[in-house]
Amino acid sequence: MISPDNAKLPETDFQSPMAELIQETLALTRRLFIQLIRRPSTLIAGILQPLIWLVLFGALFSNAPQGLLPGGVTYGKFLGAGVIVFTAFSGALNAGLPVMFDREFGFLNRLLVAPLQSRSSIVLSSVVYITSLSLLQSLAIIWTAALLGYGWPGVSGILLVAITLLLLIFAVTALSLALAFALPGHIELIAVIFVANLPLLFASTALAPLSFMPSWLGWLAALNPLTFAIEPIRAAYRGPVDLSTILFHAPYGDVNGYGCLTVLMVLTIGLFFLIRPILNRKLA
Amino acid sequence: MSVIHLEELEKSYGDVKALSGLTLDVPSGSLFGLLGPNGAGKTTALRILCTLLEPDSGNVTVLGLDALKDPCEVRKKLGYVAQEVALDKILSGRELLQLQGDLYHLRSIERNARIAELIERLEMGSWIDRRCGTYSGGMRRRLDLAAGLLHQPQLLVLDEPTVGLDIESRGKIWQILRELRSQGTTVLLSSHYLEEVEALADRMAIIDDGRVIAQGTPGQLKQNLGGDRVTIRVREFSDEIESEQVRRVLESIEGVSQVVVNRSQGFSLNLVVEGEKVLPKLREELQKAQFELFALTQSRPSLDDVYLQVTGKTLMDAELETAGQRDTKLERKKTMR
Ligand SMILES: Nc1ncnc2c1ncn2[C@@H]1O[C@H](COP(=O)(O)OP(=O)(O)O)[C@@H](O)[C@H]1O
Ligand SMILES: [Mg+2]
Numbered sequence: 001m002i003s004p005d006n007a008k009l010p011e012t013d014f015q016s017p018m019a020e021l022i023q024e025t026l027a028l029t030r031r032l033f034i035q036l037i038r039r040p041s042t043l044i045a046g047i048l049q050p051l052i053w054l055v056l057f058g059a060l061f062s063n064a065p066q067g068l069l070p071g072g073v074t075y076g077k078f079l080g081a082g083v084i085v086f087t088a089f090s091g092a093l094n095a096g097l098p099v100m101f102d103r104e105f106g107f108l109n110r111l112l113v114a115p116l117q118s119r120s121s122i123v124l125s126s127v128v129y130i131t132s133l134s135l136l137q138s139l140a141i142i143w144t145a146a147l148l149g150y151g152w153p154g155v156s157g158i159l160l161v162a163i164t165l166l167l168l169i170f171a172v173t174a175l176s177l178a179l180a181f182a183l184p185g186h187i188e189l190i191a192v193i194f195v196a197n198l199p200l201l202f203a204s205t206a207l208a209p210l211s212f213m214p215s216w217l218g219w220l221a222a223l224n225p226l227t228f229a230i231e232p233i234r235a236a237y238r239g240p241v242d243l244s245t246i247l248f249h250a251p252y253g254d255v256n257g258y259g260c261l262t263v264l265m266v267l268t269i270g271l272f273f274l275i276r277p278i279l280n281r282k283l284a
Numbered sequence: 285m286s287v288i289h290l291e292e293l294e295k296s297y298g299d300v301k302a303l304s305g306l307t308l309d310v311p312s313g314s315l316f317g318l319l320g321p322n323g324a325g326k327t328t329a330l331r332i333l334c335t336l337l338e339p340d341s342g343n344v345t346v347l348g349l350d351a352l353k354d355p356c357e358v359r360k361k362l363g364y365v366a367q368e369v370a371l372d373k374i375l376s377g378r379e380l381l382q383l384q385g386d387l388y389h390l391r392s393i394e395r396n397a398r399i400a401e402l403i404e405r406l407e408m409g410s411w412i413d414r415r416c417g418t419y420s421g422g423m424r425r426r427l428d429l430a431a432g433l434l435h436q437p438q439l440l441v442l443d444e445p446t447v448g449l450d451i452e453s454r455g456k457i458w459q460i461l462r463e464l465r466s467q468g469t470t471v472l473l474s475s476h477y478l479e480e481v482e483a484l485a486d487r488m489a490i491i492d493d494g495r496v497i498a499q500g501t502p503g504q505l506k507q508n509l510g511g512d513r514v515t516i517r518v519r520e521f522s523d524e525i526e527s528e529q530v531r532r533v534l535e536s537i538e539g540v541s542q543v544v545v546n547r548s549q550g551f552s553l554n555l556v557v558e559g560e561k562v563l564p565k566l567r568e569e570l571q572k573a574q575f576e577l578f579a580l581t582q583s584r585p586s587l588d589d590v591y592l593q594v595t596g597k598t599l600m601d602a603e604l605e606t607a608g609q610r611d612t613k614l615e616r617k618k619t620m621r
Contacts, residue, residue, distance in 0.1 A: 020389045027386030035374045038415075103620050106370035110431075112621070113334050114387035115359035184617070282621050 020117040028111075028125035032098060036133065042094070046137045050087040051144055054079065057207070058150075070209050071238055080150040081234035082206025085226055087141050088165045089200070091134035092172035093193050095126050096180025100189050103180070112283075119283040127173055134169045135162070150237075157236035167264035168229040171271050178275035181282040205230050210248055222250035225267055228260040287312045287439055287470045288333060293342035295328050295494075297618065302328040303339065303494040310472050310487070315465040317485030317502075318474040319587070321602035323610060325494040326474035327367055330443050333472075334364040337619070347438060360388075363432035367443035368616075369424045373417030377408060377427045380416060381434060388435040395434075402430040406456060422453025429457060433464075440464060442473040446480060458484060478587045478599060490591055492602070497594045506585040511541070511556040513589050514563075517579040518570070520550065527551040533573045537566055544592060548600045552579075554592060 015023070036043055054076075061075035069078050099122070102108040111122055142161070146152045153161055176193075183189050201207070203217060204226035210218050221227050231247040235257065243257030255263075288310035295303040302325045310316045320326050331337040332344060335355035344351040351358045371380060378399065385395035403412050406426045411419070419427065425445060432440060442461075446454040461471050461484060475481050481488050482502060489499040498505055518530055527545045534543045534555055539562035543555045557563065563580075570577055591599045 015389060023386050023389055027383050031372065031375065031379075031383055034379060035372070038374050104617075106366070106368055106616070107372060108621055109336060109366060110370055110384075111387065113336055113359055113362075113364045114384070115356050115389075116387060117389075181621075 017117050021121055024114075024116055025121040025124045025128065028121060029128045032125065032129040035098070036129075043133070043137075046087065046091055046133075047140050049090075050083045050137075050141050053086070054083050054141070054145060054148065054150070057083075058148075070211065073238070076148070076150050077237060078209075078234070079207065080145045081230050081237055082201075082204070083145070084138050084141050084161070084233060085165070085168065085229045086201055086206055088134045088138045088169050089172055089226060089229075090197055091137050092130055092169045093176050093196065095130040095173040096176035096178075096189055097186065097193075099126055099177060099180040100183070100186045104186060120279075122283065123177055123279060126177060127170070130173050131166065131169050135165060138165055153233075153236040154240065156240065160236045160241055161233050164229050164232045164261065164264065167261065167268050168225065171225065171264065171268040174268070174271040174275050178271075178278050181278050200224060200226055205234075205248065210250070215251065219251050222248070222252065222255075225264065228255075228263045231255070232257050232260045285312045286310055287347055288472065289343070289345040290329065290333065291343040291345075293329065293332060293344070294340045295325075295332065295337070296340060297615075301494060303332075303342075306342070306491070306495055308489055308496050308499070310470060312470055313465070313468055314470060314487045315461060315485055316470070316472045317481035317488040318472065318491055319476070319478065319481045319488055319591070319599075320474070320491035321476055321599055321606060323606040324476075324491045326476075326491060327443055328494075329491070330364075330441055330472075330474060334362060334441055335359055336364075360435075361438050363435065363437035363440045365425075365428050365432040365440070365442040365445055367447075369428045371416040371419070371424055371427065374415060376415055377412040377419070377423075378403075380427065381412075381431060384431045384434050390435060398434055398436075399430075402433060406430050406460065420450070421448055422450045425449060425453060426456065429460065433460075437469070439470045439472070442471070444474055444476065446475075446477070476599070476603060478591070482587055488587075490594055492595050498590060502587060505590045506587065509556075509585040509589055509593055511558055511585075512560070513583045513585055514555050514557055514566075515546075515579075515581045515583070516553045516555065516577065517550070518575045519578045522551040524551060527553060529573075530570070530575055533569055533575070534566070537562070537569050540566065542593065544596065544598070546598055546601070548598070548604050554589075554598070556589075 057079055058076035064075055066072065069075065102111070112119070116122075179189055179192055183192065203220040204224045205221055206226060210221055213221060227248070232241070235241045235245070235247055241257060243261070246254045246256050247260060248255055286309040288308065290306055290308040293303045293306040306325065306329055308318075308329070318326055318329070328337065332339050333346060333351065335351055335358055338352065346358045347361050349357050375383070381399045381402070382395065385399065390398065403409050406429065408423070408426055408430065411423060416424070416427070429442070429445070432442070445457055449457070461473070464471055465486070473484070485502060487501055488505070489496045491497070500508075516530070516534075518526065522530075524545075530553060531543050531545055534540050534553065539558040541556045543553060546552045546554055557566070567577060588599055595602065
């Protein structure tokens with residue numbers, strides 16, 4: 001039997017706005033995960049690449065003189081924090097790609113003619129997706145690093161690692177989504193991602209401490225958001241952290257754990273405010 | 285009562301004027317055909333109607349709601365099947381419908397029942413669980429139609445729903461549209477196929493250069509034309525110069541009007557005569573001017589004649605004029621959000 005297409009829906013079908021928002025956000029997130037699982041190359045590359053870094057770079061400096069690095073750690077241990085942060089960072093930097101493809105292929109129009117409770121669900125689903133994905137990748141690295149003998153930050157340490165990564169992921173995701181709506185096409189977006197990736201890694205304390213760098217690079221690294229994520233995590237690997245201890249000596253002054261987290265938080269909030277007008281305009 | 289009321293819509297893309305004062309009324313429960321050649325402004329009008337695009341000026345009322353002030357309420361009640369089907373290659377058809385159902389906030393039991401019903405109705409069962417990336421044009425269209433119908437809209441809007449489709453898919457879509465109408469759903473479709481509008485629509489409008497230039501039932505429009513339609517050839521394939529000469533001869537005959545050279549049909553000529561009695565005179569005058577009459581066909585007014593009457597060119601010639609001139613990729617990039 002065919003039901004009439006203009007049959008009125010019964011009144012009991014009313015759902016609260018919050019329930020509707022959750023329903024649409026989950027549905028959109030689910031779509032992103034289906035894409036990921038059916039095309040797992042991004043996931044695999046996202047885990048494999050940092051692992052290769054860890055193994056190769058770790059090996060490269062394994063015979064470096066003892067006591068060269070601050071705190072007397074081996075290079076492998078030093079590198080771990082950098083690679084973890086870099087994994088989360090490059091994962092989050094890709095957040096805008098699915099959105100960009102949806103714009104280009106017109107799928108976004110399908111979402112825009114639908115009576116979404118709020119169009120922020122489109123952005124929200126990307127944030128949920130990329131956050132869980134990046135965290136998952138980082139955890140995989142943390143775990144493998146532990147197996148390789150690079151140490152383990154302990155339970156409270158893991159908490160600090162997770163919080164630091166989350167802040168960084170939120171900030172970078174916001175940036176990437178803004179680019180996805182502001183740039184004209186995926187070619188431009190991929191170019192920006194490509195260009196941003198490695199310089200930000202090299203101009204941070206991921207591969208070498210500030211004390212190894214010439215002063216110009218030291219300045220760059222001390223202003224680089226990645227550094228503010230790397231140092232707390234590195235500290236967590238050294239042992240139980242007291243956030244008030246100095247984590248690095250920047251040219252402009254000493255920075256402690258609170259300082260790092262505050263900078264990341266301000267960055268995240270600032271970026272979300274910065275991208276709001278872009279999203280409002282494009283999703284109005 | 286009209287379900288859609290578009291009033292004096294204006295829309296430009298940079299220097300290109302897509303709509304110039306378009307006014308349209310779609311009565312409740314009708315299957316309405318919007319006929320016009322490529323570039324006439326059909327897609328622009330439908331995108332405005334479906335709240336995807338804002339007009340530069342004008343009013344849009346849909347189901348009694350002001351679509352410019354209250355787009356979200358309009359979206360709940362309207363189904364839109366776009367000209368370019370945008371599917372997710374990686375998802376299966378069923379997963380796409382599930383996503384669509386969630387975007388329209390259907391309860392999962394109702395959603396799944398509705399999906400099952402539409403799969404059967406549109407005969408999608410054998411391929412619905414395959415990935416959309418593997419679908420043919422016809423499958424994509426059917427799936428997109430199902431997506432548009434999922435939330436049981438009171439109004440369904442389709443933009444050129446059967447362009448380039450296989451006969452089976454086209455037939456299936458036509459059948460569904462007729463069923464919808466008989467159940468009381470208002471259907472608005474755009475098309476540049478005369479046959480499609482002829483076969484489906486109970487009301488129609490002709491749109492050209494961003495304006496509605498005729499509106500009514502197909503029967504009315506044809507009846508209003510009056511006169512007999514005649515097509516003449518002086519040889520199988522004539523040329524421009526000769527056909528212009530013939531045109532001048534014909535125009536001088538009393539009782540002959542609207543002589544048009546039909547470029548895409550081997551320079552045949554279309555004209556309107558006031559009754560049978562003009563024909564002998566017509567033969568005589570042509571003979572006098574040393575033209576042979578290779579063929580003469582008479583016909584009842586068709587929608588093509590209606591189009592010809594209001595625009596001064598045949599629909600096919602209008603199509604040929606714009607063919608290949610539009611860079612749809614660039615246009616899409618420009619309208620991308
Ligand atoms: N994004 C765009 N940028 C520039 N011109 C456009 C764009 N979209 C449509 N046009 C132009 O507007 C006119 C109407 O287009 P459209 O509404 O797509 O007509 P139809 O659907 O009847 O083919 C055409 O001349 C077309 O070239
Ligand atoms: Mg069109």
